[in-house]
Amino acid sequence: EAGVAQSPRYKIIEKRQSVAFWCNPISGHATLYWYQQILGQGPKLLIQFQNNGVVDDSQLPKDRFSAERLKGVDSTLKIQPAKLEDSAVYLCASSLMDRTYEQYFGPGTRLTVT
Amino acid sequence: KNQVEQSPQSLIILEGKNCTLQCNYTVSPFSNLRWYKQDTGRGPVSLTIMTFSENTKSNGRYTATLDADTKQSSLHITASQLSDSASYICVVSAYNTDKLIFGTGTRLQVFP
Numbered sequence: 001e002a003g004v005a006q007s008p009r010y011k012i013i014e015k016r017q018s019v020a021f022w023c024n025p026i027s028g029h030a031t032l033y034w035y036q037q038i039l040g041q042g043p044k045l046l047i048q049f050q051n052n053g054v055v056d057d058s059q060l061p062k063d064r065f066s067a068e069r070l071k072g073v074d075s076t077l078k079i080q081p082a083k084l085e086d087s088a089v090y091l092c093a094s095s096l097m098d099r100t101y102e103q104y105f106g107p108g109t110r111l112t113v114t
Numbered sequence: 115k116n117q118v119e120q121s122p123q124s125l126i127i128l129e130g131k132n133c134t135l136q137c138n139y140t141v142s143p144f145s146n147l148r149w150y151k152q153d154t155g156r157g158p159v160s161l162t163i164m165t166f167s168e169n170t171k172s173n174g175r176y177t178a179t180l181d182a183d184t185k186q187s188s189l190h191i192t193a194s195q196l197s198d199s200a201s202y203i204c205v206v207s208a209y210n211t212d213k214l215i216f217g218t219g220t221r222l223q224v225f226p
Contacts, residue, residue, distance in 0.1 A: 004157070009155075031212070040218065040219075041218050041219075042118075042203055042205075042216025042217055042218050042219060043158070043214075043216050044216075045213070045214075048212075056213075091157050091158075093157070095212065097212065101207060101211075101212040102160065102163070103212075103214065105157030105158050105159070106157050107155070107156050107157050108155070108156070108157050110155070
């Protein structure tokens, strides 16, 4: 079974530039999550999709962050414009939403904003 | 407030030695507790998951314990290997929700 795929793996941009990350979840997983993990901290949930609908985006900085999940499969997360404090690893996870609520994480995209 | 705290923040041990990582939580109502291993540059990978009724679970050289009364968990690593160098994150779920509450992790370094 293929895992969660993310790209790019690394990205370096200057502040005020835009950036987009892509995630392909495990086949058949209806639920998709985007997390932000700042160095030395645990992941923080940014947004959760159930199929192509948003379930929770309460911690998404909507003035600069946006996300979509077209056709309920792949998802993109965009930052526009980026700030220095956006430097972090952006993790995508997917879940079957069975009774274990197990989430499977991708390798992440490491973003550095200079 | 639902919180998960881990100790120590970082740990250095020699290859072949054992170590124990600690996790305290205040999540209520409790559903389950997971330990994840996160290698540098990779996403977290689940090692163990325990529900309220379970007080120990093993996965190879990793053994997790849970005391639901004191809201404490530990992860014991036996005969450490260089490949055990990683961050270990304790994650707790509240009952009937998929939201995960993450600890800040323990950074383990194993030296030869």
